Amino acid sequence: MGERFLGHHCEWNLGSPGGWDYQRMAQELGRLSWERIKRLSGIDIKLDFDHHLLNPVPTFARMLLRAHKQRFGSQEAFIVLLAEEETLDKVGENIHFVDYLNHLPGVTAALTSPQRLESKGDTVTLEGRRITAIFLDFNNNVIVKLKKKHNLDPLISAIRQGIAVNPRGIEPVGAKGIFEVVTGEHKSLMSRTTVSRTPWTRQFYPRSTIGPSGDRILDLVEWVRDHWEKIILKPVHGYSGKGIIIGYQYNNPDKSLQQALDSGGYIVQLLTPLELWAEEFPWIDRKENRVFIKRWQTDFRCFITDAGLIGFVARFGGVPTNVGSGGGAKGVAILRSRIGVKEAIDRINKAVINLGYRAVAEIQEEIEKKAIELGFVYLLGPIMTTLRPRIITPRHLSQLQYYSKNLWEDAIKLSRLWREGKLTKFAEISEEEEEIARLAPWDGGPALICTDGLYSFGGHLINND
Template sequence: MEDFLGYHSEWNLGSPGGWDYQRITQIIGKEVWNRLNAIRTIGVDLDFDHPLLYPINGFVEMLLEAYRAREGRNPGVIAVVAEEETLEDVTENVNLAAKLSEIDGIKGVLLAPHELEYRNGRVCHRGRPVSLIFMDFNTDILLSLHRKRDLSPLLTAVREGRVINPRGTEPINVKSTFELITGSCRNRFHPETVRRTPWTRKFHPRKTDGPKGEAIDDLIEWTRKRWDGLVLKPERGYSGKGVRVGGVHTDVEEAIGIAL
């Protein structure tokens, strides 16, 4: 085990997604570890239940603290607002709303932005005032959606300071940040952080350096020749959409075409 090297695959600063994935990973990992030890005792104690590995709980506490600052101990609604097409498929937002509803006096709801309404001087959902909103998309998407449908109630909530939107951490909340860690800025990070970060480069026609420091004159052509050992994935995204894995998706030209 001393030679084991673990890698993180994502830094997700702006969404409960990365945090809930961590929780789910611990549940799966614990079950697999127990089954392996049932087959053969490994003799290593791993704490899958450490609070550090369940950051979603801290995130809920942060939302509750913001709610209490506005509403005190009064009951009310905290809304998780996400794009309509993601409501059923993005499990972490479903889990977040359910987790909020476990708090005494709090109703957590998951909804699309156009489901908010303005009644009697308050932003509401189905007639109930909404005290706090976690918005799981960035400002560009908000404005784009507003051009298609009237999202005035949500914009009113923004003006009232009721919207929490960590997507404001972009552009650092994107996968291309890994290039800073594994590229020219590597000396600014702890050696273990660099060591455990997958080599990453923003994909476009360019010169750069490879995983072993070798010169790459044409990243596109270099990718073609080494596709079996590479992954192309969107800078922003979720649930594996748009991801192409060498050795699994054998058509490298399709993968390159999607990426570009």
């Protein structure tokens, strides 16, 4: 098994990516579970849960403080996290983060909705206090929507002045249609790692184009029908796995193709083979009183800022693998023993199975109790987690850092191209959204972006080497 991680990213989210605090909690749960497994089984494998890249929260906060400093220097920081009014008391991630910020020396923070901001001249305030940095928990289309109901002038002013992070000009580059130029028209500008990690992607409409292996496709719709088992159709502005059509899951291609064509705004992408990003985990069945090995799909999000890679969200579930589609999040651990990832996984899985139902049920109960204590819940309710973490090696970490740094630089280039009007056709946004994006061009300053990966770190189910 090679050491280089395998697979592709399936999307970038450059507008307002989340999950940082869910991962902090998943880490705590993963660590707790591992301590119990180790104590009860005596397994001799070293896993590291403490590396700073395994908890993105402090480094995310530092990015916001850099943004604050750029404009307000050594003045006291007042950081505001903006989310939609109806989510304010529901999204634990935002509540926890503001709490975390409030515990940092010299920092005050608040969570509020955009319509509650005030402004006088260039000074944007909340309850009379001058705001020095804002993190936006929503995308530009939400601003357009809210603007119709509320006075958002203070927010618009904050965006224009560069107080709002992420700068709104970054978002269009994250549209799923942009992948078409990453491996096509602008490939020569992109780094090798970005190109090789980007799956073949095309805007989906009746057209001719170049296929995945460089061959000419005369009729894309026809081609997709012929390659139905190997493709996925996704709405350009989709999220949480919504609207996705996975070829092999739908046995009436004609109907699905028509649906995608009728609604418009779809891309077609090559499916990353499911075996490549699936792993086996010990799982408990409380109805049948047994512990068994379950196969899960594993989605791996990398968070990147101007300081480079800052952390991950390790999701798992079915396809689509989003928490909003019923998936869960699990800890990530760095393998410190001199064995391969696959061997570590197999040994841990076996050790858990050998503990037997009763012992594992106790661990599971303890984890679930802790999960509730931590507030490990999403809009749908409690989030599930796994008994063992996702395992990566120090070499994977360096590869991911290199890949992330390149991706950040490529995003800057793409963002310039977008500003020059060269990507308009691939970003497909409304005029109003474009207007907002143009208020705050992004040139590599403080921001949090992410890339969702369907990767193997050596633990997948087929040997692809």
